[in-house]
Structures are given as structure tokens and as C-alpha cells.
Amino acid sequence: MPEVFAGLVDVHYGFIDLYSDPDGSGDESDDLLGARRGQANGLVGAQVPHQLGMVTGLHTGEVPLVVTWSEGAPEVDEEWEDVVEVSVDLSTPDLTIATFESAYGCTIPQPGWHRARYCVAGMDEGQELDTPEDDETAPDRYLLQLWPAPPGPDAVLREGSEIAAYWHGVARGEE
Known part of the structure; x- marks a missing residue:
């Protein structure tokens, strides 16, 4: 599965956004809870058109993120503790990965409706660490898999961390 982005993403406040920009405004929604409500x-919230709002365990620091694109749904690898899926209309092939102060670009082969699978490992450990010291690396890591697919309901495929269970409850109005 081709990688369209792989690198360390500088997060603040435990979030990463991915969005397409159909009107060229460069605007993204900053309603973190509304994106998942x-x-x-x-x-991973998909309630804002053309945008995904993803939560990280680490509050502040660099986390590894890989974004892949394929023509069909990939297998779910056992290495990931938490796995969720949403549908998103990526209306342009050029995407922006954005955090509080940083932005990174990536390009997918075709725009349109996609399924997005967010895979997470080490989220509880990242939340416990909160902010790494200079000699520490983030214990959590993230994979976002994209493939063309018609819109469908979001789904929790695997829940293994306490912080994921908490955020699922917030989205459902249980917290």
C-alpha cells in the first residue's frame, strides 16, 4: 500500500487534522468535539465536510504518523490496539495534515469519497507521558489508511486502550 505521508508530526493539545480544501480558503474547523459528536x-471525527479530526494520546510533542492510500480496503493488522473507520469526502487530491502550529502536505491519486481507517498503538502510554522530555520519544504511533469507497457509518473495529474508550464515550454523549 503506497505511503502518501510518513513522518513525525508535531502535535499540541493531542490532535491532528487532515483536510482537503475545495474552495482554496485554507480554512479548517477547530471544533474538536463537534467533529466527533x-x-x-x-x-477520528468526520462530521465536518472534507476534514478528519484525529485524537492522539500524546498531548504535546512529535508522534509518528503514516498515511497510506490503496484502491481497496486493506486487512486490519493485529499490531494496532485501537482501530476505527469513518467516511470522508476528500474533494481535492492535495491534502493538508495540520496540527496546532504545523502543517504537512500529501497527495492522493484521486479525490472523492473515501473510507478512512485510523489505527493506533500506545495511546494510553502517550497520554500518560503527556509531553516527552528532550531525550524521550513518543510511545504512541498512528496509521491512517485511505481508499475510495461510498459513504457509510463510522465504526469501532477494535478498542484496546482506556483513552480510546473515554473518547468514544465523549462522542456518544456518555462522558
Whole structure:
């Protein structure tokens, strides 16, 4: 599965956004809770058109993120503790990965409706660490898999961390 982005993403406040910019405004929504409100999962919100709002365990620091694109749904690898899926309309092939102060670009082969699978490992450990010291690295890591697919309901495929369970509850209005 081709990688369209792989690198360390500088997070602040425990979030990463991915969005397409159909009107060229460069605007993204900053409503972190609203992006996930009413969904089954609380890790990746898709309630804002053309945008995904993803939660990280680490509050501040660099986390590894890989974004892949394929023509069909990949297998779910056992290495990931938490796995969720949403649908998103990526209306342009050029995407922006954005955090509080940083932005990174990536390009997918085709725009349109996609399924997005967010895979997470070490989220509880990242939340416990909060902010790494200079000699520490983030214990959590993230994979976002994209493939063309018609819109469908979001889904929790695997729940293994306490912080994921908490965010799922927030999205469902249980917290």
C-alpha cells in the first residue's frame, strides 16, 4: 500500500487534522468535539465536510504518523490496539495534515469519497507521558489508511486502550 505521508508530526493539545480544501480558503474547523459528536467512535471525527479530526494520546510533542492510500480496503493488522473507520469526502487530491502550529502536505491519486481507517498503538502510554522530555520519544504511533469507497457509518473495529474508550464515550454523549 503506497505511503502518501510518513513522518513525525508535531502535535499540541493531542490532535491532528487532515483536510482537503475545495474552495482554496485554507480554512479548517477547530471544533474538536463537534467533529466527533454523535459518532460511534471518538478517535477520528468526520462530521465536518472534507476534514478528519484525529485524537492522539500524546498531548504535546512529535508522534509518528503514516498515511497510506490503496484502491481497496486493506486487512486490519493485529499490531494496532485501537482501530476505527469513518467516511470522508476528500474533494481535492492535495491534502493538508495540520496540527496546532504545523502543517504537512500529501497527495492522493484521486479525490472523492473515501473510507478512512485510523489505527493506533500506545495511546494510553502517550497520554500518560503527556509531553516527552528532550531525550524521550513518543510511545504512541498512528496509521491512517485511505481508499475510495461510498459513504457509510463510522465504526469501532477494535478498542484496546482506556483513552480510546473515554473518547468514544465523549462522542456518544456518555462522558
